[in-house]
Amino acid sequence: LGSLLPDDANVYGLCFGFGEGYRRTYTQAWRPYFDYCATHSNLGGQGYSALLGIAGSIAGHDHFAVYLNQGIGGANFVNGLTRELTMRYRYYFDRF
Numbered sequence: 001l002g003s004l005l006p007d008d009a010n011v012y013g014l015c016f017g018f019g020e021g022y023r024r025t026y027t028q029a030w031r032p033y034f035d036y037c038a039t040h041s042n043l044g045g046q047g048y049s050a051l052l053g054i055a056g057s058i059a060g061h062d063h064f065a066v067y068l069n070q071g072i073g074g075a076n077f078v079n080g081l082t083r084e085l086t087m088r089y090r091y092y093f094d095r096f
Contacts, residue, residue, distance in 0.1 A: 008043075009041065009043055014038050017036065017051075018034055022055040026057075026092065027055060027056055027063070028056065028057040031055055033051075033053050035050070035051040039071075048071060049071035050070050054067075062090060062091045062092060063089070064089050065086075066085075067085075069086070
């Protein structure tokens with residue numbers, strides 16, 4: 001990874017969030033999660049990264065998560081706005 005970034009690249013961030021574990025782990029109830037980071041890079045300047053999502057079970061033995069992630073600046077050295085919509089579905093055969 002060091003070869004992908006310039007040697008003098010420094011990125012700092014201050015983050016706040018809740019419920020991030022629900023994005024990856026089983027939960028039967030529908031639960032929201034959120035993460036926000038204010039970032040600064042000596043190459044990209046000020047920026048942020050924000051993630052908002054919800055996760056839960058559809059059929060009882062599964063896990064569905066959907067989230068929107070948006071960011072600009074900071075670690076994104078070209079300062080372009082990035083948006084990502086992700087949906088993930090898992091069915092657990094060993095849950096009863």
